[in-house]
Structure formats: C-alpha cells, structure tokens
Amino acid sequence: MSLHSSSFGRSAAHWTPNAHAQFLRHRVDDPSVGAAFIVAFPLLWALLASFKTELEAVAFPPRFVGFSWSLDNYRQVLGESDYLGALRNSIIIAGGSSLLTLLLGVPAAWAMAFAPTRHTRALLLWMLSTKMLPAVGVLIPIFLFYRDWGLLDTHLGVALLLTAGNLPIAIWMLYANFKEVPGEILEAARMDGASLTQEILIVLAPMAAPGLASTFFLIFTLAWNESFWTLNITTTDATTLTAFIAAFSSPQGLFWAKLSAASMLSIVPVIVIGWLCQRQLVSGLTFGAVK
Amino acid sequence: MSNIVLERVSKRFGDTLVTDNIDLVIPAGKFTVFVGPSGCGKTTLLRLIAGLEDIDQGRLLIDGADMGQTPPAARGLAMVFQSYALYPHMSVRANLGFALKVAHTPPRDIAARVEAVAKLLDLSALLDRKPAALSGGQRQRVAIGRALVREPKAFLFDEPLSNLDAALRSQMRIEIRRLQQDLGITAIYVTHDQAEAMTMADQIVVFREGRIEQVGAPLEIYRRPTNRFVAGFIGSPCMNFLSGARAAAFGATTIGFRPEHLRLDASGELRGVVRTVEHLGNEALVHVQLEDDTMITARCTEDTALHPGAPIAFTPDPASIHRFDQDNRALDVG
Numbered sequence: 176m177s178l179h180s181s182s183f184g185r186s187a188a189h190w191t192p193n194a195h196a197q198f199l200r201h202r203v204d205d206p207s208v209g210a211a212f213i214v215a216f217p218l219l220w221a222l223l224a225s226f227k228t229e230l231e232a233v234a235f236p237p238r239f240v241g242f243s244w245s246l247d248n249y250r251q252v253l254g255e256s257d258y259l260g261a262l263r264n265s266i267i268i269a270g271g272s273s274l275l276t277l278l279l280g281v282p283a284a285w286a287m288a289f290a291p292t293r294h295t296r297a298l299l300l301w302m303l304s305t306k307m308l309p310a311v312g313v314l315i316p317i318f319l320f321y322r323d324w325g326l327l328d329t330h331l332g333v334a335l336l337l338t339a340g341n342l343p344i345a346i347w348m349l350y351a352n353f354k355e356v357p358g359e360i361l362e363a364a365r366m367d368g369a370s371l372t373q374e375i376l377i378v379l380a381p382m383a384a385p386g387l388a389s390t391f392f393l394i395f396t397l398a399w400n401e402s403f404w405t406l407n408i409t410t411t412d413a414t415t416l417t418a419f420i421a422a423f424s425s426p427q428g429l430f431w432a433k434l435s436a437a438s439m440l441s442i443v444p445v446i447v448i449g450w451l452c453q454r455q456l457v458s459g460l461t462f463g464a465v466k
Numbered sequence: 467m468s469n470i471v472l473e474r475v476s477k478r479f480g481d482t483l484v485t486d487n488i489d490l491v492i493p494a495g496k497f498t499v500f501v502g503p504s505g506c507g508k509t510t511l512l513r514l515i516a517g518l519e520d521i522d523q524g525r526l527l528i529d530g531a532d533m534g535q536t537p538p539a540a541r542g543l544a545m546v547f548q549s550y551a552l553y554p555h556m557s558v559r560a561n562l563g564f565a566l567k568v569a570h571t572p573p574r575d576i577a578a579r580v581e582a583v584a585k586l587l588d589l590s591a592l593l594d595r596k597p598a599a600l601s602g603g604q605r606q607r608v609a610i611g612r613a614l615v616r617e618p619k620a621f622l623f624d625e626p627l628s629n630l631d632a633a634l635r636s637q638m639r640i641e642i643r644r645l646q647q648d649l650g651i652t653a654i655y656v657t658h659d660q661a662e663a664m665t666m667a668d669q670i671v672v673f674r675e676g677r678i679e680q681v682g683a684p685l686e687i688y689r690r691p692t693n694r695f696v697a698g699f700i701g702s703p704c705m706n707f708l709s710g711a712r713a714a715a716f717g718a719t720t721i722g723f724r725p726e727h728l729r730l731d732a733s734g735e736l737r738g739v740v741r742t743v744e745h746l747g748n749e750a751l752v753h754v755q756l757e758d759d760t761m762i763t764a765r766c767t768e769d770t771a772l773h774p775g776a777p778i779a780f781t782p783d784p785a786s787i788h789r790f791d792q793d794n795r796a797l798d799v800g
C-alpha cells in the first residue's frame with residue numbers, strides 16, 4: 176500500500192505535458208491495444224446501436240456520438256418479448272450441458288492422461304475429427320431421430336446435442352491439463368487407499384482446478400452462444416437467447432437496434448461469470464505455458 | 467514384519483521384457499536394496515510389488531498370500547516416491563493423515579497418529595505448512611511420514627534421496643536406516659548408487675537388463691562377486707580388469723582386482739606410468755597407464771609422492787584376485 180502511494184506520488188511530481196504525450200503515444204503504439212480494439216469493435220458497435228433508434232442504427236455514415244441515447248430498445252426487449260423465458264432456457268441448457276460435459280469429460284480425460292493405451296492418441300485425434308464435419312451434415316438424421324424420440328424443442332434434447340458437440344473440446348482441454356499433473360501423486364493416493372472417485376475428486380480436481388474452471392467456462396460459453404442447433408430444433412418451449420436474438424431479424428423485418436439490445440442482454444451473464452472467475456481462467460488457459 | 471516372495475515374475479512393455487523371470491525372497495524385517503544401472507527394471511519391479519503395474523506372468527506373495535488380484539492399498543505396503551508425490555494442495559497434517567482419512571479412521575485417532583509420526587520425524591512445527599513451503603529434506607521426511615502413518619507391512623522406496631544434496635543424502639541415509647531398524651519393518655529400497663546400496667542394505671539385489679545378477683549381503687557381494695558385471699558394478703572406484711597373458715597366467719580369461727588390493731612394489735609385474743592423481747585427503751586415487759595401454763586405478767596413501775608422468779609398478783595381492791571365465795562368470799565362487 177505504502178509502496179503504491181509513494182510511486183504514485185513520484186509519478187505525479189514528474190508529470191509534464193511531454194510525459195503525457197509520450198504516455199498516450201505508447202498506449203496507441205502498443206499492438207495489443209490495437210488488437211483488443213479490433214476484437215471489441217463489433218461489440219462496441221452493438222452496444223452503441225442498442226441505445227439508438229432503429230433509424231439511427233441503420234443510418235450511413237454511422238454516428239458514434241451525438242445521437243439521442245435512449246433505453247427504449249431495452250424496455251421493449253424486456254417488456255414485449257419473452258426475454259426471461261429465453262434466459263431461463265439458456266441457463267438450463269448451457270448449464271446442464273456444461274455440467275454433463277464435465278461429468279463425462281473428466282473421467283475420459285483421466286483415463287487418457289493416466290491410463291493411456293496404445294490407442295489413446297488415435298482416439299484423441301478421432302474425437303477432434305468429429306468437429307471437422309459441418310453440423311448441417313447431420314441435421315436431417317438428427318432432426319428425424321429427435322422427432323421420433325420426442326426430443327425436438329426440449330431442454331434435454333438441446334442439452335444432449337450441445338454436450339455431444341462440446342465433449343471433444345472439453346476432453347482435449349482436460350487431457351492437456353491433466354497431463355501436467357504428476358501421475359505419481361495420483362498413484363500415491365491409490366497406495367494410500369483412495370478409491371477412484373476419491374482420487375479424482377479430492378486429489379486430482381483441486382490440483383487441476385484452474386483447468387477445470389477454464390474448461391467449464393469455455394464450453395459454457397460455446398453452449399451459451401450456440402445457434403445452429405438451437406435455431407433448428409427449438410421452436411417455443413426450449414428457445415434459447417440465441418434463437419431469441421435471431422427472432423429480431425425476422426419475419427417482420429430487421430430490427431437492428433432491438434437485436435443489439437437483445438444481444439447485449441444475452442452476453443451479460445457470460446461476462447459476469449467470466450469476471451468472477453477471471454483469475455482461475457488466466458492460470459487455467461496458460462496452464463503448462465509457465466512452469 | 468512381512469516377507470515378500472516373487473516367483474518367476476515377468477513383465478513386458480510392448481516388445482521389451484522389462485523384468486525377466488524374477489525369483490526373489492525379500493526377508494521379513496530386513497532392508498533389501500535393488501541396485502543396477504539405469505533402465506534395468508528396478509522401478510518396474512517395485513511398482514509390480516506395489517500393485518501399480520500388473521504382473522504379466524508369475525506370482526507375488528506377501529506373507530504367503532497371492533497378491534495377484536489385490537489392489538495396491540489392500541497389500542499393506544507404503545511407497546515413498548522419488549518425486550515425493552506429496553499432495554500439493556494439502557497441509558503437511560492433511561498429507562500425513564490422508565490414508566487414515568480415506569480409511570474412515572476417527573478424527574481423534576488420526577490426529578494422534580499424525581502427531582506421533584510428526585514427532586518421530588521432527589515435523590511437528592511444520593504441520594500446517596503446504597508442501598511448497600518446505601525444503602527438499604523436509605518434503606522427504608513428510609513423504610516418509612505419510613508412509614509410516616499407515617503402519618505398513620513393508621516400505622517401498624524408489625530412489626528417495628536422489629533429489630537431495632550430498633550432505634543431506636548421507637544424513638537421510640542414516641535416518642532411514644535407523645527408522646527401519648527401530649521399527650523392524652521390511653523395506654525395499656531402489657537406488658542406482660552402489661555406495662547407498664553398500665551402506666544401507668542387509669541384502670543387495672544386483673539387476674541388469676531385467677534379470678538378477680546376484681543376491682547377497684553387501685560384503686559378500688563385494689568380496690565374492692559371482693560375475694564380472696557385479697564385480698565391476700559394486701565398489702568405487704571400480705575393479706580393475708586385465709585379460710590376455712596376464713589373466714591366462716592365473717588360468718582365467720579375465721582377472722580383476724580392486725584398487726585397494728594393489729601394493730606399490732618397485733619390482734612388481736604391473737609396470738606403467740602415472741597419468742592422473744585424485745587427492746581425497748586421506749588417500750589418493752592413482753590412475754596408471756600400463757605398458758600395454760590398459761588403464762588401472764590404485765588406492766594409495768597420501769604420503770606417497772606421486773606425480774603424472776612418473777614410472778610406477780605394483781603387485782596385486784594374490785589372495786584378492788578375482789578370476790572370470792570366457793562367459794564372465796567368476797571361477798572361484800560357487
């Protein structure tokens with residue numbers, strides 16, 4: 176604390192207009208600032224658009240300042256459509272499928288990392304290769320199966336599909352994380368009499384916590400933002416936020432400003448979760464990079 | 467106190483036979499050391515005994531009971547890993563008590579046992595620290611303590627001291643040995659350091675390429691190696707070997723003599739030139755190039771004035787010459 180205030184005091188004492196210019200130039204020159212701006216630009220655009228009227232939102236050239244700020248879009252999205260219902264569906268589907276993915280992925284990754292066979296590598300590659308197939312390639316068969324099994328437009332149906340889609344990614348991430356855990360520690364637990372469940376839950380999980388958190392966050396985000404399956408196999412009962420947002424572009428025409436407001440409302444939960452587990456995430460995503 | 471018996475135990479990884487038909491008795495209450503060059507299968511054999519690997523062929527008996535289908539924890543053995551393998555997210559106290567906790571021991575008994583072991587190993591002041599906040603020697607003691615808490619039938623050590631510096635290593639060597647003797651517990655200790663094997667063992671098992679070369683008490687192995695490999699592997703600096711006419715004179719393909727069994731003798735038949743001298747303070751190791759270019763090493767007293775380039779001659783003590791046949795088997799040992 177004292178260190179912080181003293182360094183602050185010193186820099187304030189040396190603060191000259193020249194230094195100020197240098198500081199600015201440094202910030203603008205920094206490539207990561209530029210990259211961050213490019214990545215965030217569509218988001219900023221949507222954020223601005225969400226406060227505009229529909230007319231201003233489509234105006235060209237676009238105005239970044241000097242339009243009349245209003246919360247009307249938010250009011251309409253929240254009031255006149257079923258935002259809360261879609262939010263609830265998204266939470267159930269994304270949360271449920273992410274938990275299910277971990278439930279299946281952790282034991283699978285444990286086996287691959289700590290009890291590999293000579294087929295493990297091939298299996299890992301094969302799993303990933305399923306992600307190379309465009310989803311639309313299996314839309315018809317899945318749609319027909321789902322229709323016959325009564326899974327269309329149900330939470331369970333969507334969650335199962337998203338689980339199947341995210342499982343390979345989750346297993347890859349967990350596998351890479353578990354590989355960093357020394358196997359001898361798990362063997363020590365086995366010698367100490369821990370059951371397999373205890374070995375995974377009380378020994379492995381705490382050591383791999385950052386990896387588990389970042390995997391959960393990634394697959395939760397992927398499930399939250401998934402729109403191909405949610406658009407194609409839900410209609411009313413299980414529509415998620417992504418389907419809800421898409422509804423603003425049809426069929427009565429494109430409502431750009433309301434669509435932006437709905438998008439903003441739908442990413443808030445993800446941003447909140449991301450913010451809350453920020454520290455775990457950073458150490459999880461760089462797991463292995465720093466030793 | 468338990469004895470461990472291996473009967474024709476084999477294990478292969480892919481195409482390589484890592485342990486080949488091992489027959490061995492680990493006597494109860496004794497300190498048995500597995501020694502051998504890197505990659506000879508010592509760790510694998512220890513893991514087979516622990517149950518961390520499955521035996522392909524053969525039987526493992528602990529106190530006469532076949533352990534083929536017994537999971538690691540139920541064998542009653544405790545293992546101390548080379549990397550210590552402490553649980554990094556748990557305090558020393560939780561590390562020591564883990565085995566008791568998963569066995570549903572009442573918390574009060576766990577606390578008592580943990581305290582007792584901590585006291586024995588001088589860890590009482592460190593019980594609330596995490597492993598990351600301990601020194602190497604302290605971690606080592608926690609690893610040993612974790613094994614002790616379970617009151618195992620036998621201890622399995624896999625090169626437990628190789629991560630410690632030389633001073634700490636010799637200190638821990640004595641501590642482990644004393645602990646084992648005080649408790650009278652069976653121990654198997656893997657090392658590739660023959661000095662460790664010599665100083666700690668009741669029984670040494672010398673391995674090479676998945677096979678046992680010799681089993682015996684340290685001095686027996688030192689004095690009566692059954693083959694040239696064991697003769698060369700045990701003892702430091704290692705035994706000198708001569709072949710050709712000199713060996714033939716003794717009726718052998720190869721003869722060997724240890725550095726301490728060479729006597730400086732101006733009229734000795736081993737003539738050569740001093741190449742290097744290693745001064746150890748109490749003695750000197752003299753590396754000599756013989757007339758036929760063979761290098762030999764001799765252990766001399768420090769007061770012998772020797773310098774590189776000086777001519778020198780030795781006589782080996784005839785009673786201490788080891789003779790080996792063309793298959794490298796010792797001729798004088800049954």
Ligand SMILES: Nc1ncnc2c1ncn2[C@@H]1O[C@H](COP(=O)(O)OP(=O)(O)OP(=O)(O)O)[C@@H](O)[C@H]1O
Pocket residue numbers: 479480484502503504505506507508509510511657658
């Ligand atoms: N899981 C495994 N898969 C395939 N080969 C293995 C495996 N574990 C060990 N090996 C091989 O088995 C042989 C014996 O290995 P082991 O670890 O038992 O040797 P070691 O005597 O303990 O050596 P060191 O002194 O270096 O520890 C080696 O050639 C090793 O490459």
Ligand SMILES: [Mg+2]
Pocket residue numbers: 508509510
């Ligand atoms: Mg080894």
